[in-house]
Amino acid sequence: MLETNVSAYSKDGFLICREYVSPDTLNDLTKWVEKTLRLSPRYEDIEVYREDPLSELSNIRVVENFCDVNPDLYSFAQGLASFIAEFFGEPAVLFKDKINYKCAGGRGYEAHRDGHFWWQNSSGKRMPGWGAYAREFVSAALFLDDATRENGCLEVAKGMHILNSADIDCHPLSIEQVNAMKFTSLPVSAGDMIVFDARLPHRSGVNRTNQPRRALNFTYNQLSEGDHRQRYFKDKATSIAAQGRQKYYR
Numbered sequence: 001m002l003e004t005n006v007s008a009y010s011k012d013g014f015l016i017c018r019e020y021v022s023p024d025t026l027n028d029l030t031k032w033v034e035k036t037l038r039l040s041p042r043y044e045d046i047e048v049y050r051e052d053p054l055s056e057l058s059n060i061r062v063v064e065n066f067c068d069v070n071p072d073l074y075s076f077a078q079g080l081a082s083f084i085a086e087f088f089g090e091p092a093v094l095f096k097d098k099i100n101y102k103c104a105g106g107r108g109y110e111a112h113r114d115g116h117f118w119w120q121n122s123s124g125k126r127m128p129g130w131g132a133y134a135r136e137f138v139s140a141a142l143f144l145d146d147a148t149r150e151n152g153c154l155e156v157a158k159g160m161h162i163l164n165s166a167d168i169d170c171h172p173l174s175i176e177q178v179n180a181m182k183f184t185s186l187p188v189s190a191g192d193m194i195v196f197d198a199r200l201p202h203r204s205g206v207n208r209t210n211q212p213r214r215a216l217n218f219t220y221n222q223l224s225e226g227d228h229r230q231r232y233f234k235d236k237a238t239s240i241a242a243q244g245r246q247k248y249y250r
């Protein structure tokens with residue numbers, strides 16, 4: 001990868017990789033994602049979050065932890081790790097696998113930094129978001145459909161991934177912080193990928209079209225800080241069991 005891309009990523013907190021996959025690969029990924037959604041009721045480790053967290057009948061919003069039952073998507077994610085390694089400057093390992101299935105009419109996401117929340121471990125101890133596992137995370141959102149302003153493309157606060165003293169620990173963003181930020185919409189085409197620092201504030205709007213806007217999201221940490229994927233999903237399930245599903249754990 002070009003050095004200029006890595007330095008733009010370091011400065012802005014994100015990088016758009018246009019046409020990251022070929023139309024054939026895009027086709028395969030879309031098929032594998034649809035297969036995962038069909039398979040999900042059969043595997044209790046796959047986490048399915050719905051538009052209405054309290055109704056099993058409402059539309060799927062997010063599906064997580066599917067790589068173990070979908071070897072095709074797992075091997076894609078592992079291949080992507082060597083690309084992501086260039087942003088870390090050292091080997092990367094998969095931390096989290098997620099499908100954002102923004103269905104027609106699907107809700108958006110309020111401004112947030114990924115991994116910035118508190119959760120409870122099995123002993124009831126309050127834990128600091130993703131900081132409990134590693135220091136840095138890079139996420140790749142690979143779009144299976146065009147993402148437009150109308151269907152709720154990603155919006156980012158450019159350059160705001162560099163934390164200052166107001167960004168205490170892993171507290172979620174305050175309303176004052178969000179109001180002081182300028183968000184830029186990032187419309188992209190199917191097959192494009194947005195790589196971003198987990199600390200980059202981002203949000204997205206409602207899908208106001210009659211088609212889903214699907215994206216595959218893979219998050220990585222530096223391999224030198226350990227492989228935490230299994231433990232992360234296990235902890236998350238424990239924390240949800242204790243605190244309920246209404247709260248969304250990114």
Ligand SMILES: O=C(O)CCC(=O)C(=O)O
Pocket residue numbers: 100102108109114152153154202203204205215250
């Ligand atoms: O896919 C989107 O619209 C945004 C998703 C997001 O912000 C997240 O999953 O943290």
